[in-house]
Amino acid sequence: MGIPHDGSRRQFLVRSATGLTSAWMLANWPAVLAAHEHAHSVADSAAPKLEFLSAAQATEIEAIASQIIPSDDTPGAREAHVVYFIDRALTTFDRDSQSAYTHGLQELQSKVQATFPGKPLFSSLSSEDQVRLLTAIEKTDFFERVRVHTIMGFFADPSYGGNFEQAGWKLIGFENQPVHQQPFGYYDAQAAKEKDK
């Protein structure tokens, strides 16, 4: 019997698990997981598009976001597509922040040009200079707004456009699943072992 992977999938599982133990879930878990992952890959496959930010603005926002959650041996805000989350937020649930972004970026540009003559853009600065500049503005409403959006975009459900391939969740070790099983962590595993002795 195939397991559907849309809204009715959950209904199917609820009905199927009724009257059964979690043993049923565990036995069927690989199929459930496959359905889950397929749904995600379908969601992920659409190429992201910008709706509010211009390509130039997006480059600047992405450069800031990449300093908030940098890329190193693990993906950062850039690989997590945080800029697409922000762009979508600005056209959906956080339209009120549009002008804060537009003005904030203009002010940032003036500050860049005043501090680093000959450098027209934040994204063209060296990483050290970017950090220096952001440290100087970290108390501003603009920076705080980008910081909050970046973190939200890094950790929110991938359906919002960020947290691409669950980059944020993978970083912290969070697995979003409809089922988990014991042992959950080190200490309960340890306690269960002691009990068995």
Add this chain to the structure above:
Amino acid sequence: MGPKFSNSTAVDFLIVGAGGAGGVVAKELSTNGFQVVVLEQGPYLHEDDFIHDELKTRNIYVHPTYGEPVLTNDHRKQPNTFRRSENETAQPYSSVLYGRCVGGGTVHFTGNYWRLHEVDFMERSKWGPIAGTGFSDWPITYADLEPYYTKAEWELGISGLAGASPFDPPRSKPYPLPPMPVKSSGILLERAGKKLGLHPFPAPLAVLSQPYRGRSGCQNCGFCEWFGCEWAAKSSSLASVIPMAEETGRCEIRPNSYVKRVEVDAQGRVTGAMYFDEKQNAQFQRAKAVVVCANGSETPRLLLLSDSKMFPHGLANSNGMVGKFLMFDHGTVARAIFEHPLNDYQGVQVTRIIHDFYDADPKRGFYGGGGIDARFDQYPVAYGLTGLPPGSPRWGAGYKRLLKDDFRRGMAIFTHTTSLPLESNSISLDPTLRDAWGQPAIRVTYTSHPDDLKTMQFFSGKALELLDAAGALEKWTFPIESSKGGVHLLGSCRMGNDPKTSVVNKYHQAHDVPNLFLVDGSSMVSAGRHQPTCTIQALAYRAADHMTRMAKSGSIKTSA
């Protein structure tokens, strides 16, 4: 799906609010043969709607301006105002938060299901008076409520271990289901508690540890607090009693129906309620009796909105007590990081609790007591925004390093403490601010009693001691402040024998109006140690029992 009643049919009972209390009353009355309509301001959601989307579902605690609240009241449509005392002009502030969907707060609650103890019902007699407060005994005892606690536990499906706590009040039956599987946070609290000579025990929880009465057992997905249960394993009224009510064929749950006024006739008896339907059209549902189960903020508000020639200060408010003695949930939060991963986001929120400090102790020098639980409470977005220890970097490489290291190794200790009833703490109508339906907004006046603050300080210290004994590498807590709002909204239409000082009698019947009943947290005379849902639902079973008896004997005087 239940039946549909026409507005012009005077149903036996009209219930306002399909939450933890309203669901129970609807089930009891309809199975006892009465026709029931339940008006619920929120939507009728189902398991398919309950998704692991933190931004959508839990956003209100992440950032108040993002997203649409799905399971709770929306402050942009239903704003509140707040002030510390009557001398101030209240300012807009999102103070009260409650479940706004069929199932109410039981859809998104953690599921801590604590009975009150015997002392809670007679604490005033035991402790003595506290100046400047309305500290009072209840008009009922624990023994009066015990059969209904048991009924609630068995009908709804509660997991726990009877006899595990030496502090538990007597019970006539064990829990219907064994406790939930213990998590690492539970093990750490248990070890620390025992080390300190305390008595940690398995948390009684409104979540099914095994399949029960046609519902699935919990699958440990971890999305309980602030989320609806996709498995119907959380024992919300939505998953348990509401389907039973609908199956009788005598109960209609009518969602998206926002009640504006309860109407009375010339004899001062209620005749039904005016409400706005989904399209914001005004409707009137006739009924022989009305039961308001709208929570401790909306119940008094609705009474105050229902003023009339006969009740110029609001329905059932001849003594001016409606809205007074509001008690918000007090408590503290401590967080800690341990050496090894706990993965505390898996499984139910809470698996072990401690009630050693439940009773007030004169040796502490102030009144107050509480309960302690170990829990997970920060999903990834909230964790990223506010989960790191104080003083941690807020962005950059250092921030990312901590993010990576701490999520799986963290846990929290929540404490739930007493709230003294003060007449000056209240729900009233704001004189200027209105909601999206044009109705006066809720105005909250609140200042925590000094003993409540001392109790929180005491419990904050206990939480840190426990985390220390558990071997935390790092632990921190937050400043204690006078409350500005809450999610447990209690005491605002208190029950009592004296019609001069209370709003309802011990059967939840309004002193002023014979066919009006108020059944929710507003009836509570004291707040216990919070986690009030168990008591609210036991009270609902008891109230429905008495309504049934009165209606069958013809002693509820209805409108002619």
